[in-house]
Amino acid sequence: MKIAVLLSAGLHPVSGAPVLPRLEAQAIRMAAGLGDVGGEVVGLHAGPDAAAVAEALGQGLDRIEHVAVAAGDDPVPALAARLAEIAPDIVLAGRRSQGGEESGLVPYALARALSLPLVSDVVAAAAEPDGTLRFDQSLGRGALRRVLVRGSVVVTCHPDAPAPLAYAYGRARRGSVAALAAAPVAGRATVDTAVEERPYRRRPKIVKGAPAGGSAAERLKAATGESGAAASGRLLIQPDPEDAAREILAYLRQIGVLAAPPAPKT
Template identity: 40%
Template sequence: MTRVAVLLSLGKHPASGRSRRAGLDARALELALDLARGMPDAEVRAVHAGDPANEALRDYLGMGIETLDVLDVAPGHDPVSALAGFLRAGRFDLVLCGMRAEAGEGSGMVPYLIAETLEYAVVCDAAAIACAEVGARVVQALPRGRRREVTVVLPAVVAVNAAAYPARAPAFARSRRGRIAVHPAKVCEDAYLAACETRPWRALPKRMALASGVSAAERMKALTEVKAGEGHLLVHPSPEDAAKAIYDYLIEKRILQARGSKEEGG
């Protein structure tokens, strides 16, 4: 029998901020359920480390699994040791998960740390997976739409990419019938997360548009050249004069909108 474990985390809706199933982890569960259909002797277990009372976990139950194993881990604690202990005790052959979480640190290090702890092979950017004679065949998603097939010897950890097949919509009746099995876990406080500063995300400044279809030398010339009648030279300006010159330039190039003015049709 091939034992498959899927590590599931919770994400956040980008608009409302409400908890929901994580997109990449849901794709990993979809791959595991598809793999089980082609392997009648395969056993799929879904595992989550966090708060067992979170209602968003039932979205995973609605995908067709009967039981969700939840390791009771309080916020601010490192779940890697608890997950590794559960996987070691279960003797799983294949561990699937998303490339990174949607909430929390989102570092993408969990699959690598678990593979290092259990001494498993690790494959990233998986878009599809199938059984093979000596292990599993994994199709990796490469840049520019390319694909590469690799064969990995089990046991292994496979991190799923966004190029994988989208997860099915959860069924409400299945989500209510499913069972959440709570397991106690011994974890330690995440010292790195405790030392970090958490603040709301803000959009990064947009880069200035550059002319396309020309050589690199011409683009550099367009950035550095000052045409006749444009601009002026400031030598050792005061901070106020320098700031005013930059502000006037951004207004002139229509990157910023002058205070008190409104665009037509706004």
């Protein structure tokens, strides 16, 4: 099994120093778990310099391939060309970079360029004995979905995935960075990246459920959450456990979390 981990030049949010994004370090750990069953794991970075991703060698990678791309150029064509050459079974990436151009579109652009399926927000991955890849995809609020894929796939790592491996200085010294020349892309169009910068302006918070044309007291209740379903509950001070449980069940049925109790049989 061949596994490629996409690496980006991240920046520390406070100091601005080059740093490996945490999501990509988590993707390296996920790749290491898949590589333990028999496979080759390699990091892939496209950019002007590989120093920003050298930290990944101490996080679990043995080899990094650096495709030279000029600063400001789109890295997707160079990454797609190299991935087409090595044909990995899994392409792992973070959801977005850190501190730089955090568009989060690179995995999707690569999946489209390589005609591969993409599974986003993966928290766990495993390989079945028959070659099928099993992924647990986060759906938010603790919900997970089991996804089975046969064939090559692009995967993005979720923040709830296992924490990165501890940095090992000896492993970083033993690792290697291979410099590769980017293949020229015919007919590459230049993209105008000029943007307009404006100072941040806080926008007023929209109050949901505020009555139109209501009084000031009604609008205040809507803003503080004292209206609606919550306002219809009872205030119990040091109640008996049975009374408190009964009131909680009644409220959960009122807001639709629990079904109404079945009608007694006659």
